[in-house]
Amino acid sequence: MSTSARPSIHSFTLFFSGVDVLDDQQFDALHEAGCDDALFGVRDGAHYGAFDREAKTFSEALTSAIADTTSAVPGLRVVRIEPDELVTMAAIAKRSGLSREYIRLLANQQRGPGGFPAPVAYPDSKTRLWHWPDVAHWLTRHHKAKLILDAHAADLVAAMNAAFDLREHAAHLHDKNDLALVAQALGDNPLIHTSRTQDGESS
Amino acid sequence: MWCTAIPTDLPPDLGGRGRVDNLQLNARLIVKEARHPDKDIRKAVKDAQNAGWNVERARGTGHRWGTVSCGQGCAVAISGTPRRPGDIAKRIREAIKKCDHDLSTSNTAKRQKDNR
Numbered sequence: 001m002s003t004s005a006r007p008s009i010h011s012f013t014l015f016f017s018g019v020d021v022l023d024d025q026q027f028d029a030l031h032e033a034g035c036d037d038a039l040f041g042v043r044d045g046a047h048y049g050a051f052d053r054e055a056k057t058f059s060e061a062l063t064s065a066i067a068d069t070t071s072a073v074p075g076l077r078v079v080r081i082e083p084d085e086l087v088t089m090a091a092i093a094k095r096s097g098l099s100r101e102y103i104r105l106l107a108n109q110q111r112g113p114g115g116f117p118a119p120v121a122y123p124d125s126k127t128r129l130w131h132w133p134d135v136a137h138w139l140t141r142h143h144k145a146k147l148i149l150d151a152h153a154a155d156l157v158a159a160m161n162a163a164f165d166l167r168e169h170a171a172h173l174h175d176k177n178d179l180a181l182v183a184q185a186l187g188d189n190p191l192i193h194t195s196r197t198q199d200g201e202s203s
Numbered sequence: 204m205w206c207t208a209i210p211t212d213l214p215p216d217l218g219g220r221g222r223v224d225n226l227q228l229n230a231r232l233i234v235k236e237a238r239h240p241d242k243d244i245r246k247a248v249k250d251a252q253n254a255g256w257n258v259e260r261a262r263g264t265g266h267r268w269g270t271v272s273c274g275q276g277c278a279v280a281i282s283g284t285p286r287r288p289g290d291i292a293k294r295i296r297e298a299i300k301k302c303d304h305d306l307s308t309s310n311t312a313k314r315q316k317d318n319r
């Protein structure tokens with residue numbers, strides 16, 4: 001797999017905190033760190049970099065973009081990656097190349113083999129949100145998508161966003177019991193063992 | 204006749220649209236290039252202006268060519284030397300499309316339309 005992978009352009013957007021991308025000095029630092037393949041901007045106070053990065057894999061593109069931006073500007077933190085893992089029916093239709101009506105029928109179990117993933121959030125009475133990795137896996141398994149869906153990229157983005165959220169929220173928790181509860185929620189996760197091993201090696 | 208080759212889409216501070224006399228030509232050569240060096244990005248910037256966005260040229264000597272903003276919360280910084288200008292032009296259009304701010308209070312869109 002990896003030997004046959006040839007470089008291609010991977011598109012994604014990183015959202016930051018601790019940076020002003022419109023500031024000349026910081027813009028130059030980002031540019032010189034190799035981020036001349038991104039459009040930096042602000043939307044309602046959220047600073048972002050929209051990348052079209054050439055790399056062999058999506059993971060590689062993401063890894064280098066995060067490394068480049070965080071090394072360019074001290075204090076810069078990546079807080080979110082788009083395409084977001086929470087999707088509306090319209091977004092599912094767009095990402096899968098299927099019609100909105102067909103997605104609606106699949107979701108209502110009126111078409112297809114059944115078992116379409118259930119929505120995970122209802123921000124208001126008329127909006128339902130699905131978890132994109134669930135949907136991507138389901139569509140891939142049932143060969144419904146017209147486009148080739150990168151379910152692995154969907155999983156990676158969702159896990160990264162969850163990790164960013166955890167980092168930001170855990171920073172506000174100071175009570176030992178609270179932190180223990182969060183750690184417990186992670187369960188017997190290989191991530192915890194990975195970070196423990198690294199800590200042990202560095203000390 | 205060589206004057207006809209001079210682009211006429213200069214910003215107002217360099218004489219605005221229309222004919223360019225020698226004084227303005229000199230000014231344009233002395234002052235930093237007013238247009239973005241890349242054709243695709245120039246088109247995207249023009250689309251932004253037509254959508255009511257404002258262009259602010261960078262004064263410094265850095266990589267930033269300028270900033271294009273809707274004035275209500277959206278802004279993108281444009282490099283003078285992006286790696287793949289075509290991708291950046293696409294991303295600029297994406298930013299314009301995603302902007303859901305009400306720009307009706309600004310007359311720029313109307314003015315741009317009238318000027319065409």
